[in-house]
Amino acid sequence: MREMIRMVLVLTILSAFSGGLLAAIRDNTKEKIENQQLQFVKGPAINAIFEGASNNPIADRFKLTDGEIERSFFVGVFDGEARSVALESYGKGYGGDVGLMVGINLKDDTIIGVGVTTHAETPGMGAKAKSDPDFAAQFKGVSVKEPIKVTNDGGAIGAISGATITSRAVCSAATDVADVYKRLKPQLEEKLKAFNK
Amino acid sequence: MAKSLAQEFAKGLWEEIPPFRLVLGLCPVLAVTKTVENGIGMGLATTFVLVCSNMLVSMLRKIIPSKVRIACFIIIIATFVTVVELLMQAFAYPLFLKLGIFIPLIVVNCIVLGRSEAFASKNGVVRSIADGLGMGIGFTISLGCLGAVRELFGNGTLTFWETPIQIFGPSFQPFAFMVEAPGAFVCLGLMLCLMNLAGSK
Numbered sequence: 523m524r525e526m527i528r529m530v531l532v533l534t535i536l537s538a539f540s541g542g543l544l545a546a547i548r549d550n551t552k553e554k555i556e557n558q559q560l561q562f563v564k565g566p567a568i569n570a571i572f573e574g575a576s577n578n579p580i581a582d583r584f585k586l587t588d589g590e591i592e593r594s595f596f597v598g599v600f601d602g603e604a605r606s607v608a609l610e611s612y613g614k615g616y617g618g619d620v621g622l623m624v625g626i627n628l629k630d631d632t633i634i635g636v637g638v639t640t641h642a643e644t645p646g647m648g649a650k651a652k653s654d655p656d657f658a659a660q661f662k663g664v665s666v667k668e669p670i671k672v673t674n675d676g677g678a679i680g681a682i683s684g685a686t687i688t689s690r691a692v693c694s695a696a697t698d699v700a701d702v703y704k705r706l707k708p709q710l711e712e713k714l715k716a717f718n719k
Numbered sequence: 720m721a722k723s724l725a726q727e728f729a730k731g732l733w734e735e736i737p738p739f740r741l742v743l744g745l746c747p748v749l750a751v752t753k754t755v756e757n758g759i760g761m762g763l764a765t766t767f768v769l770v771c772s773n774m775l776v777s778m779l780r781k782i783i784p785s786k787v788r789i790a791c792f793i794i795i796i797a798t799f800v801t802v803v804e805l806l807m808q809a810f811a812y813p814l815f816l817k818l819g820i821f822i823p824l825i826v827v828n829c830i831v832l833g834r835s836e837a838f839a840s841k842n843g844v845v846r847s848i849a850d851g852l853g854m855g856i857g858f859t860i861s862l863g864c865l866g867a868v869r870e871l872f873g874n875g876t877l878t879f880w881e882t883p884i885q886i887f888g889p890s891f892q893p894f895a896f897m898v899e900a901p902g903a904f905v906c907l908g909l910m911l912c913l914m915n916l917a918g919s920k
Contacts, residue, residue, distance in 0.1 A: 561812070
């Protein structure tokens with residue numbers, strides 16, 4: 523009996539100690555990790571969407587609460603006027619969540635560009651969503667007022683051959699962004715005024 | 720037959736070098752050695768975990784009841800692996816992206832558990848640290864070598880700190896087999912064979 527108590531005690535103390543240590547390290551590295559992710563995962567997509575912008579879209583970001591979720595928006599300034607925002611959302615892909623950064627022009631409610639940030643799709647098939655510029659280019663100029671769909675589902679986006687699930691995931695992520703955008707548009711316009719130069 | 724501290728350290732470098740002599744921990748050895756950089760990064764992460772877990776296991780060896788020792792070892796190892804994962808995300812994000820899933824898998828790497836069970840739970844703290852460090856460095860060197868061979872023939876480059884260096888010049892035809900999974904097996908087998916030849920005298 524004493525041995526049993528000792529086993530339980532040692533394991534409990536060990537687990538509690540390890541939990542405490544990890545929580546402390548996590549707290550201290552959280553901000554740093556977020557910055558690294560911005561730079562290496564979201565950074566390339568954001569910079570590609572806002573090509574030619576006169577500001578640094580990664581530095582010019584703000585957060586808005588949408589219902590209970592807090593979302594990060596990135597601002598693109600063109601010709602001294604802040605008129606576009608980018609937002610990330612996720613769609614269910616073949617190998618997990620597909621992250622998509624979508625840039626939207628507030629003046630005419632169209633997409634100015636999209637870029638896949640994170641994914642676990644099959645190389646050579648679904649992974650083309652990220653590597654094939656032709657696929658992403660199809661989203662340019664698409665209106666966000668209608669749900670965005672692949673051609674099989676009656677939409678305008680041609681799916682990547684052999685990767686319909688991935689293509690659908692990208693479209694659903696884009697539609698999700700459009701929904702958030704429509705909900706928050708008045709607040710976004712208000713926020714963007716601060717970035718006009 | 721007690722070994723000196725230096726011998727305890729040095730045995731990990733040749734005599735008992737983990738992937739070749741002990742043939743332990745082959746999963747990361749085969750999976751991440753596509754480039755030198757990945758191999759060395761993985762090796763260093765494993766070294767850190769090995770040294771820390773060896774130290775702690777050895778410190779706690781009198782307290783840990785023998786019936787639940789494996790569970791205790793796993794808690795200790797898993798904690799340090801998570802520490803490595805967080806630190807790598809914070810300070811070496813590009814490397815973390817490449818090593819991905821293999822960092823959490825250090826938990827089930829047989830070398831780490833093997834050293835805790837076979838060495839640290841029976842020896843003092845200083846000797847355990849020396850053993851962990853030796854094993855870790857041996858593992859890093861092995862991964863580095865395997866990575867170098869595979870990358871050199873499979874890609875014609877050697878990568879250090881994000882900058883691939885072209886070795887064979889532009890006319891080189893990459894031997895793509897080497898960077899695929901079967902190439903890793905063949906390469907590991909050949910290196911094992913060479914090591915046995917060298918040590919068989």
